[in-house]
Amino acid sequence: MRLVPVQKLKEGMKLGKKIYSADGVTLLAVGVELTNNLIRRLMGIGIDYVYIQDVLTEDIVIPEVLHEETRRKALRTIQSSFQKISESSITSRGIGGYRHLGRDFSVVMQSILDDLNSQEVTMIMLMDMNQTDHYLYRHSLNVCIYTLILGAASGLSHEQLKVLGIGSLLHDIGKTQIPLEVLLKPERLDDKEFEQIKSHTELGFKILKGEPDIPLLAAHCALQHHERLNGTGYPRGLKGSEIHEFAQWLGMADSYDAMTSHRVYKKAMLPHQAMEILYGGSGTMFDQKKLQVFRDKVAIYPPGMSVKLSSGETGVVCRIDPSIPQRPVVRVLTNEFGEVLKAPYDMDLTQQLSIVITQVEGLDTFGETTIL
Missing domain, CATH: 3.90.105.10 (Molybdopterin biosynthesis moea protein, domain 2)
Incomplete structure (x- = not known):
């Protein structure tokens, strides 16, 4: 085909x-x-x-990276959880009225890891363009798969991969608190709207840090995935080693999948185009060695x-x-x-x-x- x-x-x-x-x-x-x-x-x-x-x-x-049942279960869990959170009150203690976030995502994460291990997936060849929106759910799953393959390539243990995977699946959970008219706006955002979008990192951290079954490091993945090596990222303008290694992997995967996915305001880029843009930030926005691993694990010509x-x-x-x-x-x-x-x-x-x-x-x- x-x-x-x-x-x-x-x-x-x-x-x-x-x-x-x-x-x-x-x-x-x-x-x-x-x-x-x-x-x-x-x-x-x-x-x-x-x-x-x-x-x-x-x-x-x-090649199918995940079995159909695993993919369906993951997407349904992401969708139902995000919808529940969007309707819940968020406090310093977590999510009011929804107490199973950590349990639900731990089960899904184990299924994803089992699939990747059983199929010995070592290359990223998603090109997952055969799926309709909601973009946020698909993006969350794709980014998770990217980061798990990259994390495995860098020698992370099973437990570390599980934390990285949960943090990746939930990295954009703060967007459940952003008004849909801003999140799905097809035109250029104004300054106020862009600040609203940027707030999803801190909102995500606030949601996840209060959940007893969510690792704190997973919450920091949500907080830091838009930070960049040279300090130009957000929300804190962290630099270099101030950004956790997991968040650095996540930042590359998040950017790559966003560029290669159809959005309400732009068409999808092809893999080699997105990789060229990532490489434009080598050593400044993204760690050069990590980016090399990313390039070696992504099939830019699938x-x-x-x-x-x-x-x-x-x-x-x-x-x-x-x-x-x-x-x-x-x-x-x-x-x-x-x-x-x-x-x-x-x-x-x-x-x-x-x-x-x-x-x-x-x-x-x-x-x-x-x-x-």
């Missing part, structure tokens, strides 16, 4: 991966044949890309993505070598003149060092998408 921008979908194409609702319920199943009406609905609910079945790429496997090569040929990423994720195996489908090959072949970019990826298919590139 391959990843196709929704604006380039055509009637008769068949879905290669499910489309999920905000709480993990299947809206469209694998194999559904798209109609013009369905394509318009996909555009309307904020999905930028979908995976499509294709004879030439039918053997390309798009399987199924259409790419153009410096040779002029185009194709679809079909496999990734985890040791060199920036140079995948590409199934070449057209020659340098744009002609469809009668016999497509796989090119391993780790062996063809003179050839590089120069472009990836987005909403405004490559012209028409041909599916066989």
